[in-house]
Amino acid sequence: MIHAILIALLAILIGLTPTHGLAAGKDFVIGLSGDATSLNPVVATDGQSYIAEWPLFDSLVELDQGLNVKPLLAESWEVSRDGLSYTFKLKRGVKWHDGKPFTARDVAFTFYSVLDPKVTTPHRAYFDALAGFPELTAKDNPKKPEELAVRPIEVVDDHTVRFRLRYPSGSFLAVLVNPRAGIVPEHILKGADLNTAEFNRRPIGTGPFKLVEWRRGERLVMEANTEYHGGRPALDRLIFRIIPDSVVLLQELRAGGVDFIENPPLTEVARLKQTPNLKVLVADNTSYTYFGWRQDVAPFTDVRVRRALYHAIDVPSIVREVLQGYAVVSTGQFPPSSWAFDPSVKPYAYDPARARALLAEAGFKPGPDGVLAKDGKRFSFSVRHDQANQSVKDTAVIIQEYLKRVGVEVQLEPLDWPTFVKKLFASEFEGIVVGWTNHHDPDPFAYTIWHSSQWKGRNFAHYKNARVDEALEAARRTANTAERKKHYAELSKLLMEDAPYVFLYFQQQVYVTRAGYEGLVPIPTFAGIYQSLKSVRWTGK
Amino acid sequence: MRTYILKRIGFAVSMLVGVSIILFAIMRLAPGGPEAVLIGGEFSPEAAAQIRQRLGLDRPLALQYLGWAGAALRGDLGRSFKTGDPVSALILDRLGPTVQLTFGALVLALVVAVPLGVLAAVRRGTIWDTLGSAVALFGVSFPSFWLGIMLILLFSEVFHLLPPSGLSEYGREGDLAARARHAILPTLTLGLIQMASFMRFTRSSLLEVLRQDYVRTARAKGLGGGPVVWRHALRNALIPVVTVVGLSLPTLVGGAVLTETVFAWPGIGRLAVGAVFERDYPVIMGVNLMVGAVVIGANLLTDLAYCVIDPRISYR
Numbered sequence: 001m002i003h004a005i006l007i008a009l010l011a012i013l014i015g016l017t018p019t020h021g022l023a024a025g026k027d028f029v030i031g032l033s034g035d036a037t038s039l040n041p042v043v044a045t046d047g048q049s050y051i052a053e054w055p056l057f058d059s060l061v062e063l064d065q066g067l068n069v070k071p072l073l074a075e076s077w078e079v080s081r082d083g084l085s086y087t088f089k090l091k092r093g094v095k096w097h098d099g100k101p102f103t104a105r106d107v108a109f110t111f112y113s114v115l116d117p118k119v120t121t122p123h124r125a126y127f128d129a130l131a132g133f134p135e136l137t138a139k140d141n142p143k144k145p146e147e148l149a150v151r152p153i154e155v156v157d158d159h160t161v162r163f164r165l166r167y168p169s170g171s172f173l174a175v176l177v178n179p180r181a182g183i184v185p186e187h188i189l190k191g192a193d194l195n196t197a198e199f200n201r202r203p204i205g206t207g208p209f210k211l212v213e214w215r216r217g218e219r220l221v222m223e224a225n226t227e228y229h230g231g232r233p234a235l236d237r238l239i240f241r242i243i244p245d246s247v248v249l250l251q252e253l254r255a256g257g258v259d260f261i262e263n264p265p266l267t268e269v270a271r272l273k274q275t276p277n278l279k280v281l282v283a284d285n286t287s288y289t290y291f292g293w294r295q296d297v298a299p300f301t302d303v304r305v306r307r308a309l310y311h312a313i314d315v316p317s318i319v320r321e322v323l324q325g326y327a328v329v330s331t332g333q334f335p336p337s338s339w340a341f342d343p344s345v346k347p348y349a350y351d352p353a354r355a356r357a358l359l360a361e362a363g364f365k366p367g368p369d370g371v372l373a374k375d376g377k378r379f380s381f382s383v384r385h386d387q388a389n390q391s392v393k394d395t396a397v398i399i400q401e402y403l404k405r406v407g408v409e410v411q412l413e414p415l416d417w418p419t420f421v422k423k424l425f426a427s428e429f430e431g432i433v434v435g436w437t438n439h440h441d442p443d444p445f446a447y448t449i450w451h452s453s454q455w456k457g458r459n460f461a462h463y464k465n466a467r468v469d470e471a472l473e474a475a476r477r478t479a480n481t482a483e484r485k486k487h488y489a490e491l492s493k494l495l496m497e498d499a500p501y502v503f504l505y506f507q508q509q510v511y512v513t514r515a516g517y518e519g520l521v522p523i524p525t526f527a528g529i530y531q532s533l534k535s536v537r538w539t540g541k
Numbered sequence: 542m543r544t545y546i547l548k549r550i551g552f553a554v555s556m557l558v559g560v561s562i563i564l565f566a567i568m569r570l571a572p573g574g575p576e577a578v579l580i581g582g583e584f585s586p587e588a589a590a591q592i593r594q595r596l597g598l599d600r601p602l603a604l605q606y607l608g609w610a611g612a613a614l615r616g617d618l619g620r621s622f623k624t625g626d627p628v629s630a631l632i633l634d635r636l637g638p639t640v641q642l643t644f645g646a647l648v649l650a651l652v653v654a655v656p657l658g659v660l661a662a663v664r665r666g667t668i669w670d671t672l673g674s675a676v677a678l679f680g681v682s683f684p685s686f687w688l689g690i691m692l693i694l695l696f697s698e699v700f701h702l703l704p705p706s707g708l709s710e711y712g713r714e715g716d717l718a719a720r721a722r723h724a725i726l727p728t729l730t731l732g733l734i735q736m737a738s739f740m741r742f743t744r745s746s747l748l749e750v751l752r753q754d755y756v757r758t759a760r761a762k763g764l765g766g767g768p769v770v771w772r773h774a775l776r777n778a779l780i781p782v783v784t785v786v787g788l789s790l791p792t793l794v795g796g797a798v799l800t801e802t803v804f805a806w807p808g809i810g811r812l813a814v815g816a817v818f819e820r821d822y823p824v825i826m827g828v829n830l831m832v833g834a835v836v837i838g839a840n841l842l843t844d845l846a847y848c849v850i851d852p853r854i855s856y857r
Contacts, residue, residue, distance in 0.1 A: 027711075034815075046580070046581030122584070122585050122587075216631060218708070241805070242805065244815075245802065248705055248706045415572075417578065418818075418820050419571075421584055425586050448585075457585050
């Protein structure tokens with residue numbers, strides 16, 4: 001019996017080497033660390049869902065590598081002189097995956113769903129500029145579109161749709177892109193509860209791929225949409241395999257079980273670059289990591305203290321050691337790839353002597369244990385962070401060490417993500433190391449992080465500066481890019497003067513793919529590379 | 542006997558109710574909630590409040606529990622907060638791979654550990670004994686997540702013999718050879734850990750039995766070493782081993798949690814880990830209730846198995 005089992009095991013071991021049921025060049029296997037939550041672009045908001053829904057849905061417009069919008073489901077558009085009306089001409093002949101025609105009614109249905117307060121979606125805030133936004137989205141007694149004097153979205157004919165705004169908005173076109181603004185079919189979802197619809201598990205889109213299988217926690221399989229309006233994709237199938245362990249994911253890539261992974265352990269990237277059949281792609285990102293604190297709690301209320309903390313930390317060394325150079329030092333809210341970025345804003349230089357001097361100026365004197373103290377109170381505080389994010393964890397440890405050198409004591413408090421996020425938004429922290437996903441347009445995040453009206457939202461650090469509020473409001477209410485740029489430059493300068501955070505770095509996105517697959521375009525925004533799955537092809541080289 | 546079994550079943554049901562209450566309370570007392578995971582990077586307090594309301598998390602705790610328990614009694618374990626799938630369907634879908642993995646590991650562990658234990662006991666103090674002890678020490682010393690990764694590196698990266706993860710390859714689910722190749726490393730990882738304790742128990746239990754008078758009598762009557770050990774001594778020595786096998790079920794399920802995560806094995810363990818990190822309360826409740834039922838059931842079966850192995854034991 002034992003012998004028989006051992007012989008059978010040996011036979012399997014010796015006789016069979018790994019082979020794959022997948023067709024090389026026709027299938028593209030993407031390794032993901034986690035599963036999607038929902039495949040409905042109106043309600044899905046987490047990173048994995050964004051990735052998985054991208055090939056299934058189209059938005060009205062999409063981004064190019066310079067983050068400019070270009071037509072997708074919309075063929076062209078016109079903006080009225082006053083900037084309050086956007087009229088989109090839609091592509092003709094576009095079909096849903098079930099063969100039904102796509103029309104302007106689907107567009108109106110999608111955005112009215114986003115505005116519907118019964119639908120759980122954080123995307124709603126991006127459409128603040130739409131006419132009737134406050135009335136339609138009111139918590140109590142929201143109005144219906146037909147009750148409004150001016151309808152925000154009007155179906156002119158089957159292939160024309162018009163949006164009306166309540167103020168000119170420079171970010172309006174930018175928020176109409178995937179993965180936050182994919183168009184969903186009215187003929188399937190009308191009357192359904194979008195939060196729980198079966199559609200969210202078995203979606204129908206107009207995108208280049210159709211969903212054929214979703215085995216929870218294991219894989220998602222999509223096949224080419226042969227009638228795609230942009231031309232049939234070169235690949236036959238997209239397979240997303242869910243492999244939570246990063247070491248195993250990397251091993252699958254080496255063994256040929258997957259063709260593409262994102263964010264490998266950064267210490268492995270140099271080795272991966274030298275692996276002959278693999279290719280490493282690096283893209284800038286809009287997300288940044290920062291070291292923050294409660295603005296309204298002493299001693300952080302003193303600008304000298306905040307600047308001292310900035311001077312005490314050598315950010316380039318963190319980029320070098322923790323991020324292995326795959327990051328850009330941040331100088332504020334906007335990444336260098338953004339048009340809103342102001343190169344004249346420079347971060348505070350690493351200067352521990354200056355940090356000590358500023359702290360002394362603020363009244364801190366070294367205590368008996370070496371930790372600074374003021375009025376008998378030691379300068380000691382806790383810094384909370386996500387325990388699962390390795391680069392954040394390492395960054396927090398280095399910050400603790402740098403601050404110790406200038407006499408500031410930090411206790412690190414790693415927390416699991418759900419707990420951490422809850423404490424963040426309840427403003428239950430002293431210090432934090434965390435990041436913002438950000439948006440390719442400056443407004444959606446800049447306004448909600450820094451405007452003083454947002455203390456109960458993303459401005460959980462309780463920042464308040466009337467001049468910053470003014471700059472944000474002025475930038476929000478103009479469609480003129482040059483003017484927006486001026487206001488955002490003002491914002492960047494004010495933020496650096498105020499030093500409300502130590503802005504740390506914009507971590508780059510690193511992707512590894514099997515050599516021979518071409519056509520991946522690393523667009524410098526969160527998960528932007530997945531937009532190009534429709535153009536991926538196998539060249540074999 | 543029948544009264545005993547009925548009593549035990551009654552006890553098991555009340556245990557399960559107790560487990561569900563404690564679990565429900567612990568889960569809700571833990572900080573954080575599902576809304577952070579469901580919303581992701583675009584978190585806002587309004588969206589979080591809306592989600593809590595939609596999921597019924599804004600109701601009093603006792604009402605939430607009663608609602609869940611009432612539905613569970615009707616066989617409805619609710620729907621996953623994350624994907625909206627029925628929890629029972631998720632569990633059923635994952636049951637097969639977990640049963641395959643744990644059963645495979647158990648069989649592998651027994652097939653290797655019992656003969657090794659016998660060898661170590663019979664050849665006590667020789668190189669076989671030392672070797673057996675070394676294997677046992679090896680098994681108990683390494684955590685499964687580390688052992689799993691080492692096996693992957695060895696068999697996949699160095700020797701290119703076995704696939705690193707997954708249940709099978711897409712499009713080849715029906716191919717038994719492909720499935721067997723995928724199963725080897727996780728089964729070995731989980732099995733090695735169990736092997737150690739089974740081997741130690743077999744050895745010590747057999748050593749004790751071999752000192753018994755009836756063994757000496759058997760030998761005096763001229764019975765050979767083989768039949769004495771395998772037919773007479775081992776059967777009695779196996780009683781504590783059966784107990785350990787029964788009690789090892791929670792350890793096996795616990796080990797499967799880590800092993801399944803490392804090997805991206807789509808089983809109950811991975812479902813549970815994901816659900817805990819995502820605070821997917823209905824899935825956590827469903828999985829734990831099922832595991833609780835299996836463990837309580839296994840203990841009952843272990844007690845009953847004694848009667849089969851040793852006719853002197855009976856229950857009234």
